[in-house]
Amino acid sequence: MLTLSFEDGTVRLAGDVPTGLPGVERDQRSQTGRAPAVRYREIRRALDDRGVACEDRVLDLQPLDLQSTYELREYQRAALDAWLETDDTPDSGAERQPAPRGVLELPTGSGKTVIGVEAIERLGTPTLVVVPTIDLLEQWREELQREFDVPVGQFGGGKQVFEPLTVATYDSAYLRADDVGDRFGLLVCDEVHHLGGEGYRDIGRMFAAPARLGLTATFERPDGAHEVIEDLVGPVVYRLDVDDLAGDHLADYDLKRIEVALTPDEREAYEREQGTFTDYLAQSDIELRSGSDYQELVKRSGTDPRAREALLAKQRAREIMMNADRKVEELASILDRHREDRVIVFTAHTDLVYRLSERFLVPAITGETGADERREILSRFREGTYSTVVTANVLNEGIDVPDANVAVVLSGSGSQREFTQRLGRVLRPKDGDDGDGTASPGRALLYEIVSEETAEERVARRRR
16 A cells, blocks of 8 residues: 655655656665655646555645635736636545645735735635745734634744744745645745745745745746746746736826936046946956856956956946935935825935935835834834835835835846836825826826936846
């Protein structure tokens, strides 16, 4: 008799183990087989297809009776249905484990958490929700407790408490996978693009949960790791972008790009530093056509002093163009124009955040800001005590940000994900229009301030 069991993040097969099962490696001496736990669903299907009987001890899950109060919007219902329709597990009676798999790619502010909660209700199976930050962990735990009125476990943030509904950070899920990988039927990965990270991939591999749901605003990764995520969670089964929802479910929006000139001193310094970098590339016959080419240059800098100086010069040029004085002057004009609006200012550098905070007397949120202080700032922003917040990347992802209707991007990367997340911070459902072309409660506005005749122009085009 063939027996399947869970052991340290793997499925162990004992007894008469058939050949050719998905992911199974055989030990001829013990006559057992072993596969990553993620292959459990495929192994069961292969055994069912061959008519092979087995004693399955991998999962022993009690159904959950859950009911939420959510009323899904039309597109949320369509997204959930698209995911549920991927469940083609044969009906084998009481042993059947629901197994829809796939990723939903929807803009920031579109209610991905709502869809996730509804998915948990529909499957009614023990569920682990994995999130990248402590802030998201707390938001998900509070949402699940409020909707289902049941205890919710927590792995992370100083707690290790198991419940049939549990929320974990990616770090904690990775550390606990080998001993709790058999205790959940559904794995929900919020901001699922994080699962492509080298260590986090083991979360997908070591949990036996046959049902998997990924949620993200931007699925594809520049390193190609989204292909790994597709293997572990499933492909994108439903996708909408910002323009699909703007006007109906999210605010209409405008993008305004403003170019500013460097000061004469900044221009001189920028050209000098940029020239050092480009001269080295020309002399070394190096072409930067991809991220791997740049990584090769970084490696070379470890042994070549000229390569190191070129990279340092490139960094100095980047700081000059991103932190240009006239950007701050333009920001002053924008803040004066939008005194009645809720404004979030994004930068790439913490030093600039504190400089802006001191000049304009607005609160700053950076990676150095404590959780209690950040919550207090956002609470006052929500109440209207603060009308402007300036931040360096921290509000891009993983924090529930109150409604704003104006965003100002002073500097950032060429990442489309970063740009989409920042735009999403002002794309909440709104009503009304002042009709004067300025931001209003019904229309969102995002400014990009770019240093002209610098590499930042190319960066801005790439992230759009």
